[in-house]
Amino acid sequence: MSTAPIPAAAGHPGPSAPGHLLDEHGNDPNTHIPPPSLWPLLVTVGLTMMPFGVVSILGALPGWGPLGYPLFGVVLLLTGAAIFVGCLMGWCHQIIREKPISHNPAAQQRDLQYFVLLFLTGELMAFGAVFGYFYYRHAVDPNFGPPHGADFHFGGPLVAYATFVLLSSSITCEIAHHALQKHQVNLAKFMFVVTILLGVGFLGCMGFEWGEFIRRGFYPLHPSIADSSHSAFAAIFYTGTGFHGLHVAIGLVMLFMVLARLQAGHFAAHRHFAAVAASWYWHFVDIVWVLLFITVYVVG
Amino acid sequence: MNAPAPMPEIRHYTGVMNWLTTVDHKKIGLIYFWFVVLMGLVGGAFAGAIRFQLASPGATLEALQAAQLAGTAAPMALFNADGSGLFGNYHRYNEMVTMHASVMIFFTIIPGFIAFANYIVPLMIGARDMAFPKMNAFGVWLLFPSAILMITSFFVKGGAAASGWTAYPPLSLTGVGDPGQDMWVMGVHFAGVSSILAAINFLVTIISLRAPGMTWSKLPLFVWATFFVSIIQLVATPVLAAAVTMVLMDRNFGTSFTVASSGGDPVLYQHIFWFYSHPAVYIMILPGFGAISHIFAAFSRKLVFGYWGMVIATGSITAVGFAVWAHHMFTVGMPIWAQNYFMIASLVIAVPTGIKVFSWLATMWGGTIRFTTAMLFACGFLSTFVIGGFGGLILALVQIDFSFHDSYFVVGHFHMVLVGGSVMLLFAMTYYWWPKMSGHMLSESVGKWVFWLMFIGILCTFMPMHVSGMEGMARRIPVYWADFRLTNHLTTGGYCLTFLSALIFFIDLIASYRRPKITVDDPWQINDVQQSFEWATSCPPPDYNFVQVPPIPVIDPTGGKH
Numbered sequence A: 001m002s003t004a005p006i007p008a009a010a011g012h013p014g015p016s017a018p019g020h021l022l023d024e025h026g027n028d029p030n031t032h033i034p035p036p037s038l039w040p041l042l043v044t045v046g047l048t049m050m051p052f053g054v055v056s057i058l059g060a061l062p063g064w065g066p067l068g069y070p071l072f073g074v075v076l077l078l079t080g081a082a083i084f085v086g087c088l089m090g091w092c093h094q095i096i097r098e099k100p101i102s103h104n105p106a107a108q109q110r111d112l113q114y115f116v117l118l119f120l121t122g123e124l125m126a127f128g129a130v131f132g133y134f135y136y137r138h139a140v141d142p143n144f145g146p147p148h149g150a151d152f153h154f155g156g157p158l159v160a161y162a163t164f165v166l167l168s169s170s171i172t173c174e175i176a177h178h179a180l181q182k183h184q185v186n187l188a189k190f191m192f193v194v195t196i197l198l199g200v201g202f203l204g205c206m207g208f209e210w211g212e213f214i215r216r217g218f219y220p221l222h223p224s225i226a227d228s229s230h231s232a233f234a235a236i237f238y239t240g241t242g243f244h245g246l247h248v249a250i251g252l253v254m255l256f257m258v259l260a261r262l263q264a265g266h267f268a269a270h271r272h273f274a275a276v277a278a279s280w281y282w283h284f285v286d287i288v289w290v291l292l293f294i295t296v297y298v299v300g
Numbered sequence B: 001m002n003a004p005a006p007m008p009e010i011r012h013y014t015g016v017m018n019w020l021t022t023v024d025h026k027k028i029g030l031i032y033f034w035f036v037v038l039m040g041l042v043g044g045a046f047a048g049a050i051r052f053q054l055a056s057p058g059a060t061l062e063a064l065q066a067a068q069l070a071g072t073a074a075p076m077a078l079f080n081a082d083g084s085g086l087f088g089n090y091h092r093y094n095e096m097v098t099m100h101a102s103v104m105i106f107f108t109i110i111p112g113f114i115a116f117a118n119y120i121v122p123l124m125i126g127a128r129d130m131a132f133p134k135m136n137a138f139g140v141w142l143l144f145p146s147a148i149l150m151i152t153s154f155f156v157k158g159g160a161a162a163s164g165w166t167a168y169p170p171l172s173l174t175g176v177g178d179p180g181q182d183m184w185v186m187g188v189h190f191a192g193v194s195s196i197l198a199a200i201n202f203l204v205t206i207i208s209l210r211a212p213g214m215t216w217s218k219l220p221l222f223v224w225a226t227f228f229v230s231i232i233q234l235v236a237t238p239v240l241a242a243a244v245t246m247v248l249m250d251r252n253f254g255t256s257f258t259v260a261s262s263g264g265d266p267v268l269y270q271h272i273f274w275f276y277s278h279p280a281v282y283i284m285i286l287p288g289f290g291a292i293s294h295i296f297a298a299f300s301r302k303l304v305f306g307y308w309g310m311v312i313a314t315g316s317i318t319a320v321g322f323a324v325w326a327h328h329m330f331t332v333g334m335p336i337w338a339q340n341y342f343m344i345a346s347l348v349i350a351v352p353t354g355i356k357v358f359s360w361l362a363t364m365w366g367g368t369i370r371f372t373t374a375m376l377f378a379c380g381f382l383s384t385f386v387i388g389g390f391g392g393l394i395l396a397l398v399q400i401d402f403s404f405h406d407s408y409f410v411v412g413h414f415h416m417v418l419v420g421g422s423v424m425l426l427f428a429m430t431y432y433w434w435p436k437m438s439g440h441m442l443s444e445s446v447g448k449w450v451f452w453l454m455f456i457g458i459l460c461t462f463m464p465m466h467v468s469g470m471e472g473m474a475r476r477i478p479v480y481w482a483d484f485r486l487t488n489h490l491t492t493g494g495y496c497l498t499f500l501s502a503l504i505f506f507i508d509l510i511a512s513y514r515r516p517k518i519t520v521d522d523p524w525q526i527n528d529v530q531q532s533f534e535w536a537t538s539c540p541p542p543d544y545n546f547v548q549v550p551p552i553p554v555i556d557p558t559g560g561k562h
């Protein structure tokens, strides 16, 4: 097979048919060609600065020039975080902006959906470690569990409300998605707003629950009201629910961005990947909560 | 088909900026490759420090005791109990052991295979690039902060992590306030994210970007291997992240995940850690298994024997590999049924591995064999890997493991499969694919020297370790009884040969750029027997890989007729 000197374009996926020739620019008419991008490197630069900022704040870098001063560490951490967030947004912006030049939107949408599914598989495994920890300790240590006290009741109406709120938000999210498919933009917007409010409500419930537990002496960090077994339970309880809460918060940011793009008129009835991704992520967060609820409150 | 919409203005960069902004899988593959070469030398140098300590008779326990009794100065060593050595105290030795392992595993062997997969897999399936090119670039860049965090941690207060690459608590919970261990954990996080993103990218690429006609039953074995390994990486790596996060939180936030005194469980940490780290050994070997099938077939002028056997064997290693992790921790006090289960399951892995070994032998059987350097490395790999594998079988037996655990037998075993296996595979793949990747040949005559020095070096380094271990030499201890002097001398000598051959290779790698450009697509002249898309385009391929979509291979890799 010969390679005639066709002017190069940065290549990208998805050849069409065997023997199919490129156009005079070296582009396959059926593929989408991504331009070079500095964003991945810049995001990494931000990410590199942050841990060094933290280490510097801890005062562990004496003799490292300015890094020896914790104040500089604070500056480094904040600058790194700003670069990270800013460049991540730049990256997203580049992706959103280059979308219309895609020549094979269907294939690209399908690939992005694979991405979300695989990413969520990885996330599920991270939660799997939390569940694994919980069930192993539950099996080997009879004392593993929440403390029992006269004025301490683990689980209760508040958690039930929170679960109900999160489950209903999954339904409203799905309604919004369907509305989008039927191009009922106003209904979609309304339902996304309801979903976000319900999500915030869930976080509020959990925050209140945490506060209540801590007030009654069930501390996340060290042995508290009863014997030491509850300390490991506290660690896994607060980490598990905290990690889940973090995911709810990320999901809220995604939903908010979808709402903003919906407001800007970005989505079409057949092409609204960001909305699909956000809704899948939201369902995932929901499912994990159900598992977590059963694990921590029912089994625990 | 509508006419394509006009392309918006695309900025093109030149020089260094061309590399910093690249999203091309071939350039990214080369960045991975050079990162790996550099880190391999760094990790090899760390190993040198370890060998220097263990080589010097002055470092043996008896010599130290004699000096103490005589009231003379302690004998010369790199690391000394009293901190008098060139590199200070024994703590530094522990740092060296930890960082040698971390650099070799996270920055040399795992990304080494990703380097080749990045370059070759899209070519093999006839794609123009990976599915997510920018994320691919992000994956390689993330390795840099990871490596910087780990290596600069030598210079922070308290020094680098010194609890081994396994970071078992409670050892890894010591020295709270010194950030070395924490920087190590963050380094693992970065490497882990890089690994997960690469895995997702490979999976989507292989699932959806295959050229028309490149069906699953025609997929080259290297692509199959990358596919299975990506599944392992995607599923296992988050669990590693969870394990090291527990250490990070116990150290810094006062939780008690792994603190036994307050209800935590250090043994459970080991379970979670090895749930990742046993499958991780397949991340470090399976892609090479796939690649070596091509090399055996190419230089025997035959098709690979038993295509489906190979695919199924790779798949079953992937699956069973998730269910054997606790063979690393027989001595922690598991129930007998668990010990028996993990022993039998570990032995079962030998079956698919055996299928692969015999298929490679059958591939060579009756072939027209050309002993190029790549083929030599492939044959060398087969012999050393089988030895290492048998060591693994021995260690999988619970009864024997109780006496060999944490001895040099274990060190000899896993180096035999990681250096005799993975590193030999990486060299074979480099000699095979470097002409495609760079457009220049590596020297075959220098290559022969590189191979023989390394082959003898590896045997000489790691075989005596088995003997030291059987006689009772403990791992991770910087001093030893004089009885082990002979075997340790052999090991150090072997190390020198191996490192020398790596240096010769490094020089030849740089020198290769001065050799004439390859003008043909298929310098090994193999594509008429074993058709593979990467040999159907120029060396190196143009930015867009193929001028036209490559035709479906005429020769069926399964050996079937069309």
Ligand SMILES: [Cu+2]
Pocket: B277, B278, B281, B324, B325, B327, B328
């Ligand atoms: Cu293992």
